[in-house]
Amino acid sequence: MVDMRIVFLGTSAAVPTSTRGLSCTVIVRGGELLIFDAGEGIQQNFIRSRLGINKKIKIFITHMHADHCLGALGLLQTLSLLGREAPVDIYGPPDFAEFVRANVKILAFGLIYEVRITSIKAEGVVVQEKDYFINCCKARHIIPAYAFCLNEYERPGKLDIKKIEKFGIPEGHLYKKLQSGEDVTYKGRRVLSVRVTGPRRPGRKVGISGDTRPTARLRNFFRDCDLLVFDSTYSHDEFQKAKERFHSTASEAAILANGAGVKKLLLTHFSARYKDTNQLVREAGTIHNNVEAAEDLKVIDIPYTKS
Numbered sequence: 619m620v621d622m623r624i625v626f627l628g629t630s631a632a633v634p635t636s637t638r639g640l641s642c643t644v645i646v647r648g649g650e651l652l653i654f655d656a657g658e659g660i661q662q663n664f665i666r667s668r669l670g671i672n673k674k675i676k677i678f679i680t681h682m683h684a685d686h687c688l689g690a691l692g693l694l695q696t697l698s699l700l701g702r703e704a705p706v707d708i709y710g711p712p713d714f715a716e717f718v719r720a721n722v723k724i725l726a727f728g729l730i731y732e733v734r735i736t737s738i739k740a741e742g743v744v745v746q747e748k749d750y751f752i753n754c755c756k757a758r759h760i761i762p763a764y765a766f767c768l769n770e771y772e773r774p775g776k777l778d779i780k781k782i783e784k785f786g787i788p789e790g791h792l793y794k795k796l797q798s799g800e801d802v803t804y805k806g807r808r809v810l811s812v813r814v815t816g817p818r819r820p821g822r823k824v825g826i827s828g829d830t831r832p833t834a835r836l837r838n839f840f841r842d843c844d845l846l847v848f849d850s851t852y853s854h855d856e857f858q859k860a861k862e863r864f865h866s867t868a869s870e871a872a873i874l875a876n877g878a879g880v881k882k883l884l885l886t887h888f889s890a891r892y893k894d895t896n897q898l899v900r901e902a903g904t905i906h907n908n909v910e911a912a913e914d915l916k917v918i919d920i921p922y923t924k925s
């Protein structure tokens with residue numbers, strides 16, 4: 619079992635407000651930080667959120683608009699000044715690698731840890747880990763942009779105590795191994811985890827849209843997400859603006875989430891004109907039954923589906 623939660627560091631669109639910083643959403647999964655976009659100044663909320671400077675970090679940049687990527691530089695420098703030693707992995711558009719390298723050189727950053735940048739050139743799997751993978755899908759924005767999904771693999775089923783007792787295994791570390799899917803040997807006898815556990819349980823799926831119009835492609839990509847963070851720059855009375863600027867309205871986010879069977883929808887990337895996002899939540903709430911507005915520093919747990 620791995621704890622997972624989402625922490626919003628910046629939830630405003632294009633311009634920061636007195637209560638909202640520029641785009642940045644973090645999935646905290648176990649001891650790892652998966653950071654999606656890094657708007658200017660986000661390191662301040664990074665510190666406020668006490669996310670930890672030496673955790674394993676992966677940064678994903680959805681597109682090359684300043685309010686989504688300028689802050690990566692500040693974050694990298696702050697982490698260095700605070701003594702980070704572990705490398706940071708970054709995945710983003712091909713121009714992002716050049717942007718970071720040029721700035722690190724011109725600004726004489728002197729980073730004390732390694733920054734490894736992978737350019738994303740096509741849709742598909744971006745990161746492959748033991749128990750999850752992250753893939754990307756083309757979004758529809760003014761410039762090339764990607765949306766991302768974190769997909770956990772299925773987990774082993776629950777330990778069946780009756781079955782395990784037949785093998786005479788005492789409670790303890792062998793139980794833990796079997797529960798985690800590992801096979802063990804007890805008194806010379808091989809015990810397969812699948813023999814003493816119930817049916818495998820689904821992992822969690824979390825989607826991050828970045829800036830985009832709603833599309834059928836994204837609806838498929840976000841299919842069955844436990845939690846989806848989606849562009850909700852405008853309310854539906856500004857639909858024309860949303861269309862012209864390649865963003866989404868709260869209603870459109872909710873329609874997509876409904877069509878994709880998303881369990882929980884988090885609206886974010888609000889135009890600075892909305893002092894109060896209740897209007898957007900109400901609007902989306904008439905379409906999807908589990909909607910919330912993202913707020914800077916807001917934390918939302920992502921539990922496993924009960925089985």
Ligand SMILES: [Zn+2]
Nearest residue numbers: 681683759829
């Ligand atoms: Zn943008």
